[in-house]
Amino acid sequence: MTAIARKIVDLSGDTKITTNVDVLSEIFNHPDLKDKQVCVVSITGTFRQGKSFLLNFLLRYLNLKYKSKSLSSEKWLSADGGDLSGFAWRCGSERHTTGILMWSEIFLAKLPSNKEVAIVLMDTQGTFDNKTTRHHCAAIFAISTLISSVQIYNLRNQINQADLEHLECFSGYGQLAMDQSSREAPFQNLCFLIRDWQYPFEASYGTEGGQHYLGQFLNAAEQPEELRKQNENIKRLFKNINCCLLPHPGGKVATNPSFQGQLEEISEEFLQTVEAFVPSILAPEKLVPKTVNGETIKLGDLAHFIQSYCQNFMNDDIPKLESMYMATSTAHYKVVLTEAQQLYQNTMNLLVNETSDILADVNLQAHHTLKKSEAIDYVKSKNIMGDEEIKRASLAKLSHDLDEMFLSYKKLNQIKIQRKKDLDKFNNDLQSTK
Numbered sequence: 001m002t003a004i005a006r007k008i009v010d011l012s013g014d015t016k017i018t019t020n021v022d023v024l025s026e027i028f029n030h031p032d033l034k035d036k037q038v039c040v041v042s043i044t045g046t047f048r049q050g051k052s053f054l055l056n057f058l059l060r061y062l063n064l065k066y067k068s069k070s071l072s073s074e075k076w077l078s079a080d081g082g083d084l085s086g087f088a089w090r091c092g093s094e095r096h097t098t099g100i101l102m103w104s105e106i107f108l109a110k111l112p113s114n115k116e117v118a119i120v121l122m123d124t125q126g127t128f129d130n131k132t133t134r135h136h137c138a139a140i141f142a143i144s145t146l147i148s149s150v151q152i153y154n155l156r157n158q159i160n161q162a163d164l165e166h167l168e169c170f171s172g173y174g175q176l177a178m179d180q181s182s183r184e185a186p187f188q189n190l191c192f193l194i195r196d197w198q199y200p201f202e203a204s205y206g207t208e209g210g211q212h213y214l215g216q217f218l219n220a221a222e223q224p225e226e227l228r229k230q231n232e233n234i235k236r237l238f239k240n241i242n243c244c245l246l247p248h249p250g251g252k253v254a255t256n257p258s259f260q261g262q263l264e265e266i267s268e269e270f271l272q273t274v275e276a277f278v279p280s281i282l283a284p285e286k287l288v289p290k291t292v293n294g295e296t297i298k299l300g301d302l303a304h305f306i307q308s309y310c311q312n313f314m315n316d317d318i319p320k321l322e323s324m325y326m327a328t329s330t331a332h333y334k335v336v337l338t339e340a341q342q343l344y345q346n347t348m349n350l351l352v353n354e355t356s357d358i359l360a361d362v363n364l365q366a367h368h369t370l371k372k373s374e375a376i377d378y379v380k381s382k383n384i385m386g387d388e389e390i391k392r393a394s395l396a397k398l399s400h401d402l403d404e405m406f407l408s409y410k411k412l413n414q415i416k417i418q419r420k421k422d423l424d425k426f427n428n429d430l431q432s433t434k
């Protein structure tokens with residue numbers, strides 16, 4: 001099946017937010033990938049500023065580097081690869097669609113540690129334009145920040161204090177979902193991507209110039225107290241913050257409606273900067289596996305988190321602190337409880353299956369007690385945020401569910417014992433008739 005951008009979160013009316021459950025499960029429950037760590041790269045910012053267009057460079061790199069594995073030098077961007085394609089970009093001032101889109105193909109990369117990581121690309125649409133309500137802006141920004149491990153904040157010309165205000169405010173909603181008592185930054189990487197940078201003589205194009213520019217902006221000595229606080233707050237929200245300055249891509253890209261993604265029509269300077277920028281996010285040593293509260297999560301877990309966050313934004317109001325926090329906590333417990341049950345079942349299935357030795361009831365009971373306590377310890381060993389109440393309730397649920405499962409295992413075991421008895425009796429009878 002050819003890969004396409006699929007909508008996973010949809011917005012309608014003033015406040016309605018829906019998740020596309022079928023698409024979520026199709027993409028995230030890929031049998032070979034669902035148990036892999038995941039790196040989620042998202043791009044957000046005002047509409048019509050080249051977000052989707054840029055994602056296609058990321059896609060091209062992913063295809064060359066991790067799919068066809070044909071990338072051997074730093075010069076990976078050549079016209080031989082054909083025109084740009086993938087996420088649809090649009091000329092003109094009408095926005096294309098709204099919501100959160102995800103590339104349907106997931107790429108598998110190897111980290112320098114040799115661990116495999118699944119890479120997911122996410123596009124957000126419809127933020128900060130005059131048709132998107134504040135509620136929807138907050139939702140898209142917060143949800144995409146919550147589920148990504150790398151958030152690219154796409155801006156035109158320069159960083160304005162208003163952009164930082166948006167960032168602080170909307171990520172703040174996301175922060176509500178995170179552990180307030182944790183000293184760790186709630187989010188992972190943030191990358192400011194400045195389009196149409198016009199002052200290369202002050203700060204050069206690319207990530208080095210970007211870092212210089214960002215430093216000047218975030219660490220300016222003479223700032224009003226209010227701005228200084230805002231900037232400090234943003235630094236606390238993300239573990240790493242970088243910046244890249246991109247040149248203007250040329251008149252054809254910006255204004256020609258018939259531009260179809262031909263690389264020859266894009267300015268050389270733009271291509272060179274992008275060629276260096278993309279690996280700064282997607283090269284194996286740069287990939288950032290997604291964590292929640294410091295715990296690595298798997299591709300297959302993402303759907304729970306997305307659904308849980310969206311549900312919180314479905315009400316008319318901006319979500320309250322407790323409810324966003326609970327959303328993360330509940331989703332994380334759900335994931336970990338399933339893993340714990342799986343651990344328990346793995347052993348118990350082996351013990352009662354047809355080919356294994358027969359166990360006396362008391363022995364099976366002993367295994368159950370041991371495995372149940374291991375499953376409970378597994379949950380306890382995880383750093384899941386949430387108060388004592390949700391922890392107690394989750395552990396009680398696990399204990400109850402495992403006891404229920406045990407009843408089924410016991411029945412299976414008894415059937416096995418009975419069958420053995422019947423067989424022995426049959427054999428004995430056979431012997432005595434001889």
Ligand code: GDP
Pocket residue numbers: 046047048049050051052053054088089090091092195196246247248249253254255259
């Ligand atoms: P999105 O709404 O942010 O996803 O924007 P699109 O990717 O759909 O692009 C909107 C328009 O901007 C298209 O006509 C693109 O060709 C053009 N475009 C893409 N990148 C750039 C850029 O870096 N600078 C300028 N000025 N235009 C761009």
Ligand code: MG
Pocket residue numbers: 051052053088089096123124125
């Ligand atoms: Mg777009």
